Amino acid sequence: MELPPRPSAHTRRRRSVRRRRGWRLVPLLLVLAGLPALAQPSVPFLPADAVAPTSEDADLAALRERLAALEADEAAVHTEVEQLRERRERVEDSLHQRVRALYRMRRAGMLPVAGGFEAMLSHLGRMERLERMVSGDVRSVAFLDRRATALAGDLADKERELETGRRELAQLEERQRLTVASARTSDLFADLVDPDARLPMGGGGYGLTLRDPEPRVRFDAQRGRLRLPVAAGGTLRDAAREDGSGLEFMPPPGSRVEVVSEGQVAFARPYGVYGNMVVVDHGEGFFTVYAGLARLDVTAGEPVVLGQTLGAVGTAPLYFEVRRGTRSLDPHEWVGI
Incomplete structure (x- = not known):
């Protein structure tokens, strides 16, 4: 049997180079095989029926939060107004009692002179203290009245803001309701138009x-x-x-x-x-x-x-x-x- 011709020295060198290059790739392929697959970042799982919140939902949530804060402020003002009213009643009652007492002391005139100089000085001191207390009560009543007037204005502003916010909330809720109802009605007619739609009997x-x-x-x-x-x-x-x-x-x-x-x-x-x-x-x-x-x-x-x-x-x-x-x-x- 005739043997094939022996390859030339040049051909043998080229084959040897190719075999060496091939073996060099084996470790690289083994390393790559052990690495985790490169992929895009995973997307968080969402339930099939999850609905992304809309800007309308965000507006409603923000408005409800603002209204809740306003209602809390309004309640706080109402509480302070009630406390002022009770305090004014107490101060006014004290003022009336002190004014009557001062009137009686002044009406007595110089009767304490009969008791001597010390009795007269004591009488004048009591009158002076009572006058100071009456003046303090008058100032307190005036301060409480000013504070009550300021709170009444603040309360009126908050009530107007609340009324405006509630109207806006009602409009947003109605708009959202109509949007949902409109989508539902559109879905109904879309199903009716779809010749392949099987609807429950x-x-x-x-x-x-x-x-x-x-x-x-x-x-x-x-x-x-x-x-x-x-x-x-x-x-x-x-x-x-x-x-x-x-x-x-x-x-x-x-x-x-x-x-x-x-x-x-x-x-x-x-x-x-x-x-x-x-x-x-x-x-x-x-x-x-x-x-x-x-x-x-x-x-x-x-x-x-x-x-x-x-x-x-x-x-x-x-x-x-x-x-x-x-x-x-x-x-x-x-x-x-």
């Missing part, structure tokens, strides 16, 4: 995989020609609920509420400030909302035809909205008024 409320119904007349073709949801007489006015604007109808109690166009009931149950509410899906993302009903006559998933009764009103007004997805539309453009 409990309590006859809502709960079906929604699909666009196939109306005989497209809802958007009825702009300006929708019938009113109540046929009975009554008054009408613009209104709003949370994130939407609509109309309020005030027909006689017991009046029937009718659907303004055919569709499918997507929601039928009480809902927050809306009260008993029915939402009808008219397809292509259009919904009509009927809220404030005293009675519900339909259930979720039920198809409805034009003019079908959804329920009845009581003493509260009927609130009506037209929506496209999560956005409320101007109802005047749809009912032609």
